[in-house]
Amino acid sequence: MKDNKNGLRVTSVISRLILLALLILAPTFALASDHHRSILMITWRGMTPAEHSFIRHLEKLGIDAEIEHFDAGRDQTRLAGFLRDRLDDIKSMDLIYLFGTTVTLTVQNFHIDNVPRVFNIVTDPVGVGLAPSLERPPRGMTGTKHSLSPDVNLELLFRVYPVKTIAVLFDPRENNAVAEADRLSSAAEKRGISVKRLRFAPDAKEKEIQIAALRPELDDVDAIYVTSSSSFVAHSEALPQIIPEDLVSMGSSSAYVGDGITLVFGSEYEERGQTAAEMAAKILLENVPAHTLPIDEISASEATLYINGNNKAASKLKLDNTQNAVVYK
Structure with a gap:
């Protein structure tokens, strides 16, 4: 009987010690899980x-x-x-x-x-x-x-394709596109590059009328810069309808590569x-x-130069002048 009582006492003490340990360690377990x-x-x-x-x-x-x-x-x-x-x-x-x-x-x-x-x-x-x-x-x-700043993009473009006139395509309904167009226009003017700002709302009812009006605007420019616009990505099929294949086109987002855009500096x-x-x-x-x-x-040196190899204007690029990694898509 004594042995049983002693055994019960030992078991009780062990149980209390285990319970005490669990109470002490409970916050730790909670944090760990x-x-x-x-x-x-x-x-x-x-x-x-x-x-x-x-x-x-x-x-x-x-x-x-x-x-x-x-x-x-x-x-x-x-x-x-x-x-x-x-x-x-x-x-x-x-x-x-x-x-x-x-x-x-x-x-x-x-x-x-x-x-x-x-x-x-x-x-x-x-x-x-x-x-x-x-x-x-x-x-x-x-x-x-995501994108390099417009002034950096312009500098990188100038290394592979010097321009004297550039068109900037943007959706006036998107704040980021307007801000990007403003910065690119300012950077271009500081370099003595003429800028032509072109508005385009690809999901508007009069899309075809807009496209017809925009095409002639590109006859007297050396290149076109396409701002980062969600509407342009969603309606990317409209871009080749506006931009001639032999006109160098630069996008500010890698999402544009493959949609008729000639080149993009950036990251995936x-x-x-x-x-x-x-x-x-x-x-x-x-x-x-x-x-x-x-x-x-990303810095200018870290950016990858993505080139649409199927775009006719890609042959105009002077790739020996770039220090960026080049990837054809």
């Missing part, structure tokens, strides 16, 4: 290679995330309605991923400052007023800049998605405040 994150992904024109790359790389970085995806379908009113209806749920997210300038600006207007935001594929965050500088993102936000969407994921990991795993991470931009 708390890897599940909630991420809201808001896109403008469906999932692109940037988003697929972002998701893949998050997994490689060890982030277990439940990702809710909302696509605005290039409809700002629809996007604003979603944000109004779901604002309380959105404020409980661990992170918000934003694609493009319009989405990022719209979300910024809703002042969701308590949730870190990472934007991607934004052409000119400073030019459209998102940030005072690349080194100083707005509070609670950071992201990646996949690379930008990976960079955005690395930023998200610092925020989620290391508790780094988003606005302390500078907006990421």
